Amino acid sequence: MKTISSLLNEDWYNRYKRISKLNIRSSIYDVNNRCNLRCKGCFFFSSDEDKVADEERDLTRWEAFIDKEKARGVNLAILIGGEPSLSLDRVDAFYQRIPTFCATNGLIKVPRDRFPDLMVGISLWGTEEDEIQLRGRDTFAISSKNYAGDAYTYYLYTITPRQIGKTEGIVRKIRDIGVKVHMQLLSNDEDVDGFSWQPEELIDIRAEMDDMLDRYPDTVISSKYYHKIITTGKMLGRPFGWNECPSVTESFDNRDPQPKRLIHFVRWASDLTTTHRCCTSETRDCRTCKDGAAHMSWVMVNKRAHMRSAEDFQNWIEVYEMFAKLYRFIPW
Ligand code: SF4
Ligand code: SF4
Numbered sequence: 319m320k321t322i323s324s325l326l327n328e329d330w331y332n333r334y335k336r337i338s339k340l341n342i343r344s345s346i347y348d349v350n351n352r353c354n355l356r357c358k359g360c361f362f363f364s365s366d367e368d369k370v371a372d373e374e375r376d377l378t379r380w381e382a383f384i385d386k387e388k389a390r391g392v393n394l395a396i397l398i399g400g401e402p403s404l405s406l407d408r409v410d411a412f413y414q415r416i417p418t419f420c421a422t423n424g425l426i427k428v429p430r431d432r433f434p435d436l437m438v439g440i441s442l443w444g445t446e447e448d449e450i451q452l453r454g455r456d457t458f459a460i461s462s463k464n465y466a467g468d469a470y471t472y473y474l475y476t477i478t479p480r481q482i483g484k485t486e487g488i489v490r491k492i493r494d495i496g497v498k499v500h501m502q503l504l505s506n507d508e509d510v511d512g513f514s515w516q517p518e519e520l521i522d523i524r525a526e527m528d529d530m531l532d533r534y535p536d537t538v539i540s541s542k543y544y545h546k547i548i549t550t551g552k553m554l555g556r557p558f559g560w561n562e563c564p565s566v567t568e569s570f571d572n573r574d575p576q577p578k579r580l581i582h583f584v585r586w587a588s589d590l591t592t593t594h595r596c597c598t599s600e601t602r603d604c605r606t607c608k609d610g611a612a613h614m615s616w617v618m619v620n621k622r623a624h625m626r627s628a629e630d631f632q633n634w635i636e637v638y639e640m641f642a643k644l645y646r647f648i649p650w
Contacts (some may be wrong), residue, residue, distance in 0.1 A: 322334060324630045343391050343392050344645075348367070348400060350399050350401060350404055350408070351399070357452055359508050364368075364599065365407050368616070371587035381411050381415075393557075394419065395416045395418045397409060397418060406432070424464055425460050437471075438465065440461045442457065442488070475500065479504075479519045481523070484490070502609070507601075515608070531545075541633070543636055547617060564580050565596050618638050
């Protein structure tokens with residue numbers, strides 16, 4: 319295998335040094351089992367993950383649990399739900415203890431006087447029409463007012479096949495309110511007609527995502543290698559799926575041989591005892607999984623495999639930087 323210094327010039331080496339010290343250890347937490355929306359294709363509700371555990375309502379138990387998570391080595395708590403903004407005391411318990419990221423639909427503003435630098439990712443599923451069709455309302459109309467100009471917020475734009483040709487309009491309206499955007503692809507867990515990806519659509523959307531990154535580099539947080547990985551489902555010739563997925567909860571991981579994986583990763587249900595199989599839907603077929611975080615983590619845990627050429631290793635650095643920016647381990 320080649321050495322890192324033989325693969326990189328000084329600029330790339332400095333970029334590598336900046337991320338090589340981060341040692342990110344993330345886990346995911348269902349803050350509650352409730353939401354103020356019911357989106358078609360929501361992985362949480364479509365797989366009945368809201369029914370597998372009763373919410374822990376005693377805040378002191380949350381605090382003790384988070385202290386144990388910190389002692390276990392977690393240095394990035396990713397809060398999902400349900401909708402975390404419906405349980406701000408629990409969000410606060412994390413925020414006081416561990417670097418915390420809060421995924422939200424943006425309808426309720428996380429108050430900045432209480433959470434001045436909490437990292438927030440707002441879900442967005444497309445144009446007004448698509449949002450109304452899939453989520454029942456135009457969430458951007460509200461979330462954009464709540465978070466315009468917010469330096470600790472980005473939109474997590476879930477692209478559906480219907481978005482081909484429309485992504486620029488979305489990126490521009492996010493740019494115009496002074497917020498960043500990251501893109502991922504819908505997995506269509508509820509088989510909504512017309513929202514499953516066809517091979518030619520994945521080719522088209524990859525080109526469009528690349529174009530958005532080229533034309534809006536100050537707004538789009540992404541990398542072309544990430545676009546390639548999520549649209550082809552392949553990395554270095556290997557197909558994504560259960561045998562390769564890095565985001566499997568440790569206690570569910572009976573794979574032999576063990577692939578490279580996120581160290582001590584767990585996705586906890588809101589009773590603080592039950593765990594879910596992975597970072598996304600319990601019932602999703604891994605062969606159709608397009609989960610963006612799982613794909614970027616897949617690249618990140620396979621560092622050595624990318625050390626076969628300068629281009630491969632630079633791709634690895636770019637994906638790692640993208641992840642580190644999204645969770646504010648390094649500046650945008
Ligand atoms: S806002 Fe998020 S958690 Fe709520 S229903 Fe939609 S996808 Fe699910
Ligand atoms: S559904 Fe996706 S994230 Fe979950 S185990 Fe399968 S490949 Fe991994």
